[in-house]
Amino acid sequence: MAGSSFDSRRRFLNEAGRIVSAAGLAAAWPTLVRAQGKPITVGFLYTGVRQDYGWNQAHTVAARQISRLSGVKVLEQENVPETAEAEKVMESMIRLDGARVLFPTSFGYWPFILKIARRYPEVLFVHAGGLWKEGDPANTIGYRGYMEEPHYLCGIAAGRMSKTGKIGFIGAKPLYFIFNNCNGFILGARSVNPKATCQVVITGDWNNPVKEAEAVNSMVDQGVDVIVGNCDSPKVVIETAERRGVYSCGYHTDLSALAPKGFLSGAEWNWGKGAEFVRAWQTKGSYPNLLRGGFKRDMVKLSPFGRAVPEAVRAEVLKARQAFADDTLALYQGPLRDNEGNMVLKAGQRIDNEDNKYKLGVKFLVEGAIGKTGLAR
Amino acid sequence: MRARAETALITAGALALAFALFGLFLLANRLNPLEVYAVLWLGGFGTSFSLQATLTQAAPLMLTALCVAIPARAGLLVIGGEGALVAGGVCAVLAGVAAAGLPAAVGTALVCAAGAAAGGAWIAMAGALKHRRGVNETISTLLLNYIAIALLNHLVSGPIRDHTVSLKVTSWSIPQPYMVDAIPGVGVHWGLALGVLACLAAYVLLRYSVPGFAIAVLGGNARAAQLVGLPIGRLTLLACALGGAAAGLAGAVEIVAVHGAASSSLVVGFGYAGILVAFLARQNPLAIVFFAFLVGGISASGGLMQRRFDMPDAATQVLQGMIFLCVLGSNALYGRVRMFRVARAGA
Numbered sequence: 001m002a003g004s005s006f007d008s009r010r011r012f013l014n015e016a017g018r019i020v021s022a023a024g025l026a027a028a029w030p031t032l033v034r035a036q037g038k039p040i041t042v043g044f045l046y047t048g049v050r051q052d053y054g055w056n057q058a059h060t061v062a063a064r065q066i067s068r069l070s071g072v073k074v075l076e077q078e079n080v081p082e083t084a085e086a087e088k089v090m091e092s093m094i095r096l097d098g099a100r101v102l103f104p105t106s107f108g109y110w111p112f113i114l115k116i117a118r119r120y121p122e123v124l125f126v127h128a129g130g131l132w133k134e135g136d137p138a139n140t141i142g143y144r145g146y147m148e149e150p151h152y153l154c155g156i157a158a159g160r161m162s163k164t165g166k167i168g169f170i171g172a173k174p175l176y177f178i179f180n181n182c183n184g185f186i187l188g189a190r191s192v193n194p195k196a197t198c199q200v201v202i203t204g205d206w207n208n209p210v211k212e213a214e215a216v217n218s219m220v221d222q223g224v225d226v227i228v229g230n231c232d233s234p235k236v237v238i239e240t241a242e243r244r245g246v247y248s249c250g251y252h253t254d255l256s257a258l259a260p261k262g263f264l265s266g267a268e269w270n271w272g273k274g275a276e277f278v279r280a281w282q283t284k285g286s287y288p289n290l291l292r293g294g295f296k297r298d299m300v301k302l303s304p305f306g307r308a309v310p311e312a313v314r315a316e317v318l319k320a321r322q323a324f325a326d327d328t329l330a331l332y333q334g335p336l337r338d339n340e341g342n343m344v345l346k347a348g349q350r351i352d353n354e355d356n357k358y359k360l361g362v363k364f365l366v367e368g369a370i371g372k373t374g375l376a377r
Numbered sequence: 378m379r380a381r382a383e384t385a386l387i388t389a390g391a392l393a394l395a396f397a398l399f400g401l402f403l404l405a406n407r408l409n410p411l412e413v414y415a416v417l418w419l420g421g422f423g424t425s426f427s428l429q430a431t432l433t434q435a436a437p438l439m440l441t442a443l444c445v446a447i448p449a450r451a452g453l454l455v456i457g458g459e460g461a462l463v464a465g466g467v468c469a470v471l472a473g474v475a476a477a478g479l480p481a482a483v484g485t486a487l488v489c490a491a492g493a494a495a496g497g498a499w500i501a502m503a504g505a506l507k508h509r510r511g512v513n514e515t516i517s518t519l520l521l522n523y524i525a526i527a528l529l530n531h532l533v534s535g536p537i538r539d540h541t542v543s544l545k546v547t548s549w550s551i552p553q554p555y556m557v558d559a560i561p562g563v564g565v566h567w568g569l570a571l572g573v574l575a576c577l578a579a580y581v582l583l584r585y586s587v588p589g590f591a592i593a594v595l596g597g598n599a600r601a602a603q604l605v606g607l608p609i610g611r612l613t614l615l616a617c618a619l620g621g622a623a624a625g626l627a628g629a630v631e632i633v634a635v636h637g638a639a640s641s642s643l644v645v646g647f648g649y650a651g652i653l654v655a656f657l658a659r660q661n662p663l664a665i666v667f668f669a670f671l672v673g674g675i676s677a678s679g680g681l682m683q684r685r686f687d688m689p690d691a692a693t694q695v696l697q698g699m700i701f702l703c704v705l706g707s708n709a710l711y712g713r714v715r716m717f718r719v720a721r722a723g724a
Contacts, residue, residue, distance in 0.1 A: 043684075049689070049690065050689075075684040076683070076684065076687075077680045077683050077684055077690075078683065078689070078690045079690040080680070081642070081645040081646075082642040082645075083631065083635055083636075083642055083645055084433050084566060084634070084635045085430075085433065085434060085676075087433075088429065088430035088433050088434075088677065089430075089680050091426065091430070092420065092426070092427075092430055092677075092680060092681060093684070095424075095426050096419065096420065096424070096426070096427070096681060097681075097684060097685075107544040107545050108545055108640075108642055110544075111636075111637075129544050131544060173534070173546050174534065174546070175544065175545075175546065177544075204530060204534060205530070206641075374534075374535075375540075
């Protein structure tokens with residue numbers, strides 16, 4: 001496990017050295033310091049282990065980026081449950097370690113952030129989830145990427161690479177963003193292969209390797225040959241797909257190494273955007289309380305292509321990514337039907353990619369999906 | 378008196394051995410054990426804030442440990458605290474939602490009572506299976522854990538799901554007035570007071586009451602209890618129900634003091650950690666308070682150890698595991714230490 005070595009003293013000396021040199025610079029060039037801000041301690045809380053090939057690991061990538069900022073020291077704590085303990089861990093980082101920016105990285109930490117944020121106005125709480133609303137404390141931030149956009153790009157690759165025209169989506173929970181990701185994947189695939197269909201399985205758990213492996217196996221048995229898994233760690237999905245000799249796409253972070261043969265690409269968060277909040281807090285600059293966005297706001301990324309993906313397909317995918325960045329491609333546009341035949345959008349209707357309200361309310365699967373949302377209509 | 382000194386000495390020795398062994402583990406990883414223990418002290422007990430964190434961790438463990446300790450008195454090995462806690466949490470939410478509009482204190486009491494009742498009924502099921510059908514209570518309570526968690530997941534993702542919460546699958550919330558704040562001036566939720574009270578009550582009940590004595594007779598020798606005419610079926614159910622009620626109450630406290638709604642956040646291993654605490658305390662309710670505090674402190678300081686020494690969380694679990702093994706192993710010493718043996722013969 002890189003990043004968790006026990007070689008603490010050397011690390012401590014490094015950190016200390018960095019802070020001392022920062023302090024030295026501070027004494028020498030007061031103006032420079034004003035531009036760079038005071039040394040600051042940043043804390044990350046994870047619900048699981050850091051190297052989980054998924055959600056938490058995506059945040060450690062950001063933690064590494066942020067630790068490279070000048071005058072910034074990063075502390076990390078893993079396996080923090082979403083209970084009263086989360087509140088105490090945050091307070092412990094503030095009171096015992098002097099942390100001034102916290103990244104509580106799990107959805108379930110949000111109520112605990114709201115509980116203590118007003119008590120610690122000197123601390124900035126940056127939550128991965130985009131739950132901030134008017135009236136919430138000013139020292140809290142919610143941010144979150146539109147993962148349906150990179151899923152659309154993976155869908156294009158999947159649609160081009162699938163021989164059977166059958167692709168598969170494994171989701172954890174019946175939640176709006178899972179449906180958006182699934183729809184993105186299908187819409188991308190059908191943009192290049194209008195006949196493509198997608199098996200959809202909702203496992204009900206963020207972490208259920210047995211069900212995930214079963215879902216992959218049964219999909220492959222039915223002829224599905226590209227699979228993406230939306231769970232806490234898609235490792236099992238990707239490895240099982242590789243073993244069965246079909247293609248797979250990643251989620252959360254760069255998982256290309258798990259499937260050297262069948263990996264196409266993957267949808268990644270760009271939580272590294274959080275560095276801008278740290279910088280703003282350090283220099284007393286301004287920051288948004290709520291930041292959502294896709295490629296246009298650099299909130300999401302695409303994993304490196306696997307070697308199976310030919311040049312022409314790569315070019316097609318990258319073109320679509322540019323179109324998202326330029327806002328010339330909308331994920332949801334009419335005419336669009338759901339998979340029960342209902343008209344969702346009429347011809348000419350176009351949902352803006354940053355239309356939060358619409359996206360938060362998505363409870364349908366688009367045409368081409370074989371499966372159910374599991375929600376009562 | 379001597380017996381208590383024996384317990385204290387052997388336990389202290391076992392703890393010292395565990396810390397020494399963990400020190401070797403730290404040395405093997407090129408860390409100075411003294412530095413690490415200093416941080417452990419700081420994070421778990423060293424400041425008033427650390428104590429708050431420790432007590433917050435300890436509160437649910439006291440209640441879930443009773444779910445093991447009370448049935449143990451009747452000779453039953455119950456490991457269903459996790460399931461009873463979940464059942465208690467779910468029923469607490471249902472009661473709170475169904476009984477909206479009552480005065481706040483009444484509502485809170487009702488929610489807690491519903492949780493305790495549900496937890497009690499949950500473990501009593503295992504007691505009934507044991508008495509009527511001879512089903513091994515350890516296996517049945519273990520399996521009931523999985524059933525409770527599956528029921529929770531089913532309920533919160535469908536029948537009682539709050540669809541207005543976008544990012545998390547969670548149940549309806551209990552009315553806001555039913556929620557309780559922290560104990561004033563202590564910074565820890567009321568579960569702590571309930572936990573200590575429950576342990577005291579269990580101690581008194583098991584040591585100084587007639588049913589408590591009858592349960593102990595049953596635990597000592599079930600045949601003998603039957604021969605002297607004790608109602609062993611009812612006693613089995615009672616011990617199970619009381620233990621389950623403690624864990625169910627822990628679930629209700631998670632609802633009224635922490636979450637306000639049921640979700641998978643209830644399933645974080647409090648029930649299993651309670652087994653550890655109960656065994657460390659040798660099933661003594663008063664000792665549970667102490668060991669819940671110790672285990673709570675170790676988990677609370679585990680975070681600081683992670684941060685200061687860049688250790689993985691698993692390192693704290695190594696320490697907990699070593700303590701557990703050393704204390705369990707030390708059970709073999711009882712009656713074998715000479716200075717106490719004389720006393721025993723004379724007692």
